[in-house]
Amino acid sequence: GENVEQHPSTLSVQEGDSAVIKCTYSDSASNYFPWYKQELGKGPQLIIDIRSNVGEKKDQRIAVTLNKTAKHFSLHITETQPEDSAVYFCAASGQGNLIFGKGTKLSVKP
């Protein structure tokens, strides 16, 4: 079945720097890859997603890249701000459901 690995588990950056979170998946049939942001006391919120027919997608300061051959996808956040501090989850569609990574706790220091 599908397995999603996410790295790193924690990431600390200075305000204004970039942050990159990487995920790998095992099921080559997976074709939908969303990223969620979870702030303290809230449920996960979708921030960006990508489907297998594109290699990159951008939305202001965030971007996602997908390499289907290598079966990995990454989240890129540029010009990080303190409000970007949260836990980020990647996911891949597999076995008919979304399979989630374990999460990355991002801390942006002012």
Add this chain to the structure above:
Amino acid sequence: ETGVTQTPRHLVMGMTNKKSLKCEQHLGHNAMYWYKQSAKKPLELMFVYSLEERVENNSVPSRFSPECPNSSHLFLHLHTLQPEDSALYLCASSQDVAGGQETQYFGPGTRLLVL
């Protein structure tokens, strides 16, 4: 917010209690989900409902009993829980199930503590 509400937000219960978690979505979606979120573990899918029919039950112990009376409401009935069931329980909805390829919208969760 996301259009998915959950009550209560916090719940403390003893192992012999019976309680229920409630979820309501205001998005007109056809699919609803229960997930369990424990520290340092991926979100665990528990149940999936599509048009009020249960389509997935991921080997969840029978002490968790879901109910979906209509496409806008989802309940999780709890009885004789164990301390290891303490976690954040998240409800989500999507337009359809569609093999996991639909965007899922999450509620804020119910933080459950079993003593």
